[in-house]
Amino acid sequence: MNVQPIASHFIDGQYVEDTAGIPLPVIYPATGETIATLHCATPAIVDRALAAAARAQVAWAAMTGTERGRILRRAADIMRDRNHDLSVLETMDTGKPYQETSVADATSGADALEYFGGLAGSLTGEHIPLPGGDWAYTIREPLGVCVGIGAWNYPTQIACWKTAPALACGNAMVFKPSETTPLCALKVAEILTEAGAPPGLINVVQGAGEVGAQLVTDARVAKVSLTGSVPTGKKVYAAAAEGMKHVTMELGGKSPLIVFDDADLDDAVGGAILGNFYSSGQVCSNGTRVFVQRGILEAFLQRLTERLQTAVIGDPMDPETNFGPMVSEAQLRIALDYIAKGVDEGARLVTGGMRIDKPGAWITPAVFADVTDDMAIAREEIFGPVMCVLDFDTEDEALTRANATEFGLAAGVFTCDLARAHRVAAGFQAGTCYINSYNDAPVEMPFGGSKLSGVGRENSKAAIEHYSQLKSVYVRMGRVEAPF
Ligand code: NAD
Numbered sequence: 001m002n003v004q005p006i007a008s009h010f011i012d013g014q015y016v017e018d019t020a021g022i023p024l025p026v027i028y029p030a031t032g033e034t035i036a037t038l039h040c041a042t043p044a045i046v047d048r049a050l051a052a053a054a055r056a057q058v059a060w061a062a063m064t065g066t067e068r069g070r071i072l073r074r075a076a077d078i079m080r081d082r083n084h085d086l087s088v089l090e091t092m093d094t095g096k097p098y099q100e101t102s103v104a105d106a107t108s109g110a111d112a113l114e115y116f117g118g119l120a121g122s123l124t125g126e127h128i129p130l131p132g133g134d135w136a137y138t139i140r141e142p143l144g145v146c147v148g149i150g151a152w153n154y155p156t157q158i159a160c161w162k163t164a165p166a167l168a169c170g171n172a173m174v175f176k177p178s179e180t181t182p183l184c185a186l187k188v189a190e191i192l193t194e195a196g197a198p199p200g201l202i203n204v205v206q207g208a209g210e211v212g213a214q215l216v217t218d219a220r221v222a223k224v225s226l227t228g229s230v231p232t233g234k235k236v237y238a239a240a241a242e243g244m245k246h247v248t249m250e251l252g253g254k255s256p257l258i259v260f261d262d263a264d265l266d267d268a269v270g271g272a273i274l275g276n277f278y279s280s281g282q283v284c285s286n287g288t289r290v291f292v293q294r295g296i297l298e299a300f301l302q303r304l305t306e307r308l309q310t311a312v313i314g315d316p317m318d319p320e321t322n323f324g325p326m327v328s329e330a331q332l333r334i335a336l337d338y339i340a341k342g343v344d345e346g347a348r349l350v351t352g353g354m355r356i357d358k359p360g361a362w363i364t365p366a367v368f369a370d371v372t373d374d375m376a377i378a379r380e381e382i383f384g385p386v387m388c389v390l391d392f393d394t395e396d397e398a399l400t401r402a403n404a405t406e407f408g409l410a411a412g413v414f415t416c417d418l419a420r421a422h423r424v425a426a427g428f429q430a431g432t433c434y435i436n437s438y439n440d441a442p443v444e445m446p447f448g449g450s451k452l453s454g455v456g457r458e459n460s461k462a463a464i465e466h467y468s469q470l471k472s473v474y475v476r477m478g479r480v481e482a483p484f
Pocket of ligand 1: 149150151152153155176177178179207208209210211212213214216228229230231232233235236249250251252253283284285379409430449454465
């Protein structure tokens with residue numbers, strides 16, 4: 001498959017190239033080969049994209065929500081029809097196995113387009129009766145030009161999760177994918193345009209942090225939605241504050257997963273596997289601190305180790321493969337450094353954590369036991385396939401330790417005690433919680449973090465609040481009484 005796009009950027013309804021930009025090689029993580037070369041946006045390209053978005057947004061906002069929604073839903077259908085090709089591209093961009101990408105990326109993007117397309121026609125204000133026959137009404141208005149900035153782990157999904165609600169509300173979008181995975185967002189823009197989105201409504205510009213910073217600080221931009229790390233989030237939030245822009249921050253985490261001794265052991269092990277090794281551990285909401293009640297600790301570790309031996313590590317395009325490479329050599333290095341640090345700190349490496357000796361960014365899934373709360377591997381986000389298992393005795397203790405982190409993205413609990421499950425979920429300091437499951441992200445459910453893990457919510461009706469604003473109109477029905 002030739003993955004070299006027609007051009008690096010997508011602006012005003014068409015592909016645009018500017019070879020004056022810094023070259024941006026795209027590396028296939030499974031082999032280390034360069035599969036495409038793009039160019040970062042020059043300031044002129046960024047300006048062109050923002051100007052096109054500002055122009056397109058006015059006419060788009062004047063359409064009815066039903067008309068806007070129809071285009072989003074048509075784009076969802078095209079995406080589903082092309083799921084195979086889009087999944088192959090997602091695999092080439094990220095290295096994630098086709099077994100995953102064929103069910104989790106374009107499909108999730110299509111869900112967002114369909115869901116927000118369905119909501120678009122019902123986005124209205126409200127009528128507010130007031131004393132003396134007066135009344136007020138609210139108008140739900142778009143924000144204007146929105147900027148989306150993506151991380152590299154879910155390039156199609158992130159582009160859709162930001163663009164779908166933005167467009168449904170009557171905004172235009174300029175999206176900058178991660179410089180590590182620049183290919184998939186171009187397809188999202190192409191498909192929306194084919195579905196009828198007017199030129200300029202969705203634009204994609206390539207580049208690293210400098211290009212992102214240029215977008216965030218531009219006066220034409222009303223809203224910035226970032227998916228990325230906490231340090232980047234702090235910078236982008238601060239830059240957006242200068243212009244009092246709206247923000248959504250989907251940032252990192254070090255989420256807890258608590259397994260009580262009455263849990264179904266296989267389900268709990270399955271949840272821990274999903275919450276640590278899906279996408280080779282490169283998922284923001286992963287439950288990387290697995291607290292296991294002392295009585296079942298050894299049984300849990302044994303079952304986990306057995307099941308990890310059955311992981312199929314190999315060619316990501318082979319439908320049997322369920323564990324691919326990491327996204328890049330740089331990300332693999334970070335994971336290997338943390339593994340070395342974990343060993344130094346005295347944690348017990350139960351299984352995995354070895355670099356696989358072949359080209360590409362390959363590592364075996366790692367499990368540490370005897371981890372203590374103060375170790376770096378238990379405190380810092382690794383963003384790789386490294387699970388930390390910690391033991392505990394009581395519910396209070398587990399919850400207190402689970403919450404003792406600056407992050408608050410997600411959290412999970414496995415138990416068969418109904419009351420305890422809800423008590424623990426209520427006690428978690430996290431935006432997205434799971435009971436007897438982990439890492440599900442249906443479009444109908446709000447997704448996002450608390451504490452340093454973020455601001456705002458993606459998906460669900462909650463996302464509408466973050467891509468629109470209310471105008472209030474007071475209507476006096478009687479005479480105006482003034483003091484003089
Ligand atoms: P990153 O923070 O390095 O980069 C994220 C994006 O921000 C990239 O597109 C990058 O080019 C851009 N950027 C960097 N500096 C910028 C600046 N000063 N101004 C504007 N843009 C800038 O993150 P990453 O390595 O691409 O992704 C991994 C991180 O993303 C992890 O921390 C992970 O937890 C997080 N993440 C969060 C979610 C979520 O929904 N909460 C989802 C996926 C990933």
